[in-house]
Amino acid sequence: MPETLQNTATASAVARALLEIGAVGVRADNPITFKSGIVSPVYVDNRRLPYHPAQWRVIIEGFKSYIEEQRQAFDVVAGVAVGGVPHASALGYVLQCPSVFIRPQAKEHGTGKHVEGGEVAGKRVLLVEDLISTGGSSLTALKHLRAEGAIADTMLAIVTYDFAEARANFEAAGVIVRSLTTFPAILAEAIKMGRITPDEKATVEDWFADPHGWASRR
Numbered sequence: 001m002p003e004t005l006q007n008t009a010t011a012s013a014v015a016r017a018l019l020e021i022g023a024v025g026v027r028a029d030n031p032i033t034f035k036s037g038i039v040s041p042v043y044v045d046n047r048r049l050p051y052h053p054a055q056w057r058v059i060i061e062g063f064k065s066y067i068e069e070q071r072q073a074f075d076v077v078a079g080v081a082v083g084g085v086p087h088a089s090a091l092g093y094v095l096q097c098p099s100v101f102i103r104p105q106a107k108e109h110g111t112g113k114h115v116e117g118g119e120v121a122g123k124r125v126l127l128v129e130d131l132i133s134t135g136g137s138s139l140t141a142l143k144h145l146r147a148e149g150a151i152a153d154t155m156l157a158i159v160t161y162d163f164a165e166a167r168a169n170f171e172a173a174g175v176i177v178r179s180l181t182t183f184p185a186i187l188a189e190a191i192k193m194g195r196i197t198p199d200e201k202a203t204v205e206d207w208f209a210d211p212h213g214w215a216s217r218r
Contacts, residue, residue, distance in 0.1 A: 011181040014062055014158065015189035017055035023048045024186055026200040031215070036134040039215035042204050044186070046130040046158050050086050059158055060090050062180045063128070067095070072154070074126035076118070078102055080141040083130035087158065091128060100125075102141040114144035121149030129157040132179065135166040139173055159183065163211065183208065 018024050028041040049056040066072070077099040079088025085101045092099030100117035125145050129138050138155060145152040153175055160166065160179040170177050187204060190196045196204070207214040 011185040014181040015186040017058040019195050021048050021052040021055050028203045034133050038211045041207050044159050063091050075123040076125045078125050078127050080129050084128045088128035102144050115148050125150040125152045127155040132157045132160040135169045
């Protein structure tokens with residue numbers, strides 16, 4: 001099941017880094033729709049991180065620290081396309097470890113592979129994801145890795161919304177998930193930093209209490 005990687009201070013530092021670069025915002029009047037179909041008044045856009053190296057370093061160093069402290073054993077780092085790819089690549093570079101990326105759909109031309117960059121058969125693969133909502137995209141990537149013979153049962157993520165259905169999905173798939181921070185931690189830090197108004201806070205908390213039913217209650 002998803003759990004934060006380290007202590008509360010780390011979760012807060014990562015949340016703060018994301019808020020500093022505008023990667024988190026509230027748009028109740030113009031909500032977004034997740035790939036899973038959930039309509040949300042709040043977004044987390046971790047694709048902004050590579051544009052802000054100081055804040056990006058907080059994330060990569062957070063992953064590196066966890067791996068070193070837990071002595072996490074793996075042979076290859078894999079990024080889920082497209083959001084997880086830059087983070088997996090940067091982590092692989094820092095650790096001097098091979099990295100690959102997983103396409104959600106194989107290309108119709110070329111080799112037609114889901115896993116690009118190198119062979120993973122028989123190797124322990126650590127999957128890196130930028131954001132987890134229901135876990136569907138992440139589990140699809142894991143399926144592709146396993147289909148190519150990889151040993152894949154651990155995932156690191158920057159953020160998880162920590163939905164109950166995601167926890168159930170990962171548990172059923174035999175996957176251990178660790179995240180640098182969670183959405184509740186980001187919300188707490190946003191309030192502390194004065195980045196959201198009381199009305200926005202109420203809207204987000206109402207959504208988070210029932211993400212699937214929020215749109216119909218509006």
